[in-house]
Amino acid sequence: MKIVSLDLGERSYPILIQPDILWKAAIHLKGHAPAGHAVLISDATVSGLYADQLREALIAAELQVDLFTVPDGEDSKSWTVMGELLSRCIEAGLKRDGLIIALGGGVIGDLAGFVAATYLRGVRFVQVPTSLLAQVDSSVGGKVGINHALGKNLIGNFYQPRLVLIDPLTLRTLDKREMWAGMGEVIKYGLIWSSDFFSQIEENLVPLAELDDMEAVAEMLAFCCRAKADVVERDEKEGGLRRILNFGHTLGHALEAVTGYHYFKHGEAVVHGMDWAAWVSWQEGFIPEASYRRIQALLNKFPIPGLPDPLSATDLTGKIKIDKKQTGRGLHLVLLEEIGKTRIIQVHDIEPWIAGWLESRN
Ligand code: NAD
Ligand code: GLY
DSSP states (O other): OEEEEEOOGGGOEEEEEOTTGGGGHHHHHHTTOTTSEEEEEEEHHHIIIIIHHHHHHHHHTTOEEEEEEEOSSGGGSSHHHHHHHHHHHHHHTOOTTOEEEEEESHHHHHHHHHHHHHGGGOOEEEEEEOSHHIIIIITSSOEEEEEETTEEEEEEEEOOOSEEEEOGGGGGGSOHHHHHHHHHHHHHHHHHHOHHHHHHHHHHHHHHHTTOOHHHHHHHHHHHHHHHHHHHHHOTTOSSGGGGGGTTHHHHHHHHHHTTTTSSOHHHHHHHHHHHHHHHHHHTTSSOHHHHHHHHHHHHTSOOOOOOSSOOHHHHHHHHHHSTTEETTEEEEEEEEETTEEEEEEESOOHHHHHHHHHHTO
């Protein structure tokens, strides 16, 4: 088993990574439910695949388990679904020493985590992420929340789980497109944190995405979790360093927004956003052209939708301006100083860089 520890004093927790750990989950979960009562929150797809067996294992470990299943997809990160889940927790009699388990992708982790953060002013929760994006990013670091009609992730909190249980075998049932979208977030750690890791992914991109070797996949997950834990330990509430995790997300979010959130998966938009941020880093003279070309060559291997045509730099800039990371002093933009190292700058007029990049791709 690979164990990554996230050290936040009293709120520290381990991230356990092991093929098949889902079936031994009861051993790890039981201690987090002193009242013997757990609420398991999942979405329809993941529930159909994994929830029954997990529930049975928990019941065998003498826990009372209530399973709440919500529809798949981003629309479940809403006030309506949140309110329904809170009502169901009350009806089920979940007490302050009860446990909420998030079983699913990032949508479930964010939603169930926010339920846990607010129900009875906060109950314990555990993340059992099943998508690649959730296993390398969203289940670690305590960002929980829901969407608002005016924007994604506008309502939420920082609320750390007690434990993260990662079973890489669950990735076998994940849709290939979701898998590749998650690989976008994996590459991000190479770009922002470790050139060695970037080189490893560069050499093994397809075998990793195809899950050829589960030990190698587990190693990759552990590296990403360690990198994220290192960042979160130093800057839990995103006062500074944690912003580097948004590398590629400035344009990525804008691409998602202008295409109505249905054209790209999040990770796919981030792949394009990372290309843009690397291009700007080259144009600004922070990285040499050879580094940009190397990054571009790797990102071009992703079997993802290309940029839709036409795409307006003004529209994209407009979306970036209403993104929550825009502060009164301008926008914090995460760029690269070299592969594996970031440089954050403040910008006021981003449109020329978007227009220039779009033109460079024609
Ligand atoms: P998702 O949760 O919608 O999952 C994608 C799809 O894959 C869903 O249909 C789900 O049912 C399915 N799925 C998940 N695991 C599966 C498995 N093992 N087998 C088969 N199907 C499976 O999407 P996501 O990409 O996991 O997460 C995206 C969400 O994460 C967004 O809401 C985003 O805002 C959030 N996010 C949060 C953070 C954070 O730090 N909290 C970071 C990044 C993203
Ligand atoms: N995914 C960005 C963060 O957790 O801060």
